[in-house]
Amino acid sequence: MDDLINYYSFTKSEWKHFYDENERNLPLTPSELKHIKAFNDQISIEDVADIYKPLVHMIRLQKNNFDKWQTTKARFLHKRVRTVPFIIGISGSVAVGKSTTARVLEELLSNYFTGEHVKLITTDGFLYSNAELRKRGIYDKKGFPESYDMRQLITFLNEVKAGVPVTKSPVYSHQSYDIIPNRFELVDRPDVLIVEGINTLQLPSNEQIYISDFTDFSIYMDADEKLIEKWYLDRFGRLMDTAFQDPDNYYYDYAIGDRQEAFKMARRVWDTIDLPNLKANILPTRSRADMIMHKTEHHIIDRLYLRKY
Numbered sequence: 001m002d003d004l005i006n007y008y009s010f011t012k013s014e015w016k017h018f019y020d021e022n023e024r025n026l027p028l029t030p031s032e033l034k035h036i037k038a039f040n041d042q043i044s045i046e047d048v049a050d051i052y053k054p055l056v057h058m059i060r061l062q063k064n065n066f067d068k069w070q071t072t073k074a075r076f077l078h079k080r081v082r083t084v085p086f087i088i089g090i091s092g093s094v095a096v097g098k099s100t101t102a103r104v105l106e107e108l109l110s111n112y113f114t115g116e117h118v119k120l121i122t123t124d125g126f127l128y129s130n131a132e133l134r135k136r137g138i139y140d141k142k143g144f145p146e147s148y149d150m151r152q153l154i155t156f157l158n159e160v161k162a163g164v165p166v167t168k169s170p171v172y173s174h175q176s177y178d179i180i181p182n183r184f185e186l187v188d189r190p191d192v193l194i195v196e197g198i199n200t201l202q203l204p205s206n207e208q209i210y211i212s213d214f215t216d217f218s219i220y221m222d223a224d225e226k227l228i229e230k231w232y233l234d235r236f237g238r239l240m241d242t243a244f245q246d247p248d249n250y251y252y253d254y255a256i257g258d259r260q261e262a263f264k265m266a267r268r269v270w271d272t273i274d275l276p277n278l279k280a281n282i283l284p285t286r287s288r289a290d291m292i293m294h295k296t297e298h299h300i301i302d303r304l305y306l307r308k309y
């Protein structure tokens with residue numbers, strides 16, 4: 001990690017001490033833990049306490065500063081003072097655990113930022129539909145920068161920041177492996193918006209504005225590529241286990257067929273699409289993140305890097 005000279009590096013045990021149980025009052029109630037366990041029963045509750053609690057507290061401090069500056073700036077410019085959404089970007093490889101982390105953060109922020117509205121979306125919804133990808137001849141490049149409608153994504157983020165009452169984020173389905181036509185997540189002036197996706201730190205291929213121009217705090221989820229491949233294949237196995245019950249599922253034919261063949265196909269997809277994308281387009285954006293979370297076996301977070309300046 002020679003590119004990380006601009007970061008403080010902390011082990012988990014160093015990081016957890018930045019949260020003082022005696023001074024702060026962010027208890028993890030049994031019902032919150034149950035809720036978190038409900039969407040991923042494998043998540044380490046120790047990580048939730050040691051990593052995420054200090055992180056949520058730090059984001060609180062950063063958001064307080066952000067809110068103050070928005071007010072000061074509006075007054076300086078003789079503009080109406082309004083709530084400007086604080087946007088958190090979460091980036092990293094396919095299958096590294098972005099959506100799981102995003103949901104833990106959503107849960108914790110919703111609990112601790114009392115009275116504030118926290119919303120989560122994924123940039124998957126801004127992928128072109130399969131039909132459009134085929135038309136452009138990039139169906140085998142799903143997830144690469146050119147496979148996203150970046151203009152639409154930037155417009156969406158700009159509207160959220162501008163306080164437009166209801167903005168629409170399109171929806172992607174891993175089950176149908178495509179955009180769901182005419183289905184949208186509605187985003188209505190959140191206090192905090194979490195945007196999760198492999199491209200949140202990327203420079204769009206056809207636009208001059210970065211997504212990160214709209215994010216106020218960014219996280220890159222990092223792990224050894226061999227481990228990520230394992231998580232990808234494990235997840236694929238779980239997808240198979242549910243797909244055989246649903247003929248509409250994209251993986252149905254694989255699920256009812258030879259399991260070894262199905263895994264061969266998944267490994268091929270990893271080797272020819274997701275891994276090259278990680279190397280060419282995702283990993284090179286790591287050193288733009290405000291925080292890098294490094295994961296090891298069993299998704300346990302072992303190190304954190306926090307941008308110094």
Ligand SMILES: Nc1ncnc2c1ncn2[C@@H]1O[C@H](COP(=O)(O)OP(=O)(O)OP(=O)(O)O)[C@@H](O)[C@H]1O
Pocket residue numbers: 040042043044092093094095096097098099100101198231232234235298299
């Ligand atoms: N902290 C964690 N503890 C245990 N399992 C996890 C954890 N985070 C993720 N996983 C598992 O790893 C796999 C990949 O996680 P997830 O779907 O969150 O990745 P992702 O980065 O959002 O992927 P994609 O980019 O394809 O949407 C899933 O099977 C998930 O259950």
Ligand SMILES: CC(C)(CO)[C@@H](O)C(=O)NCCC(=O)O
Pocket residue numbers: 094124142143144198269270273274
């Ligand atoms: C939707 C993305 C791009 C990102 O989440 C990814 O999950 C994906 O579908 N990649 C394309 C190759 C594959 O099927 O893994």
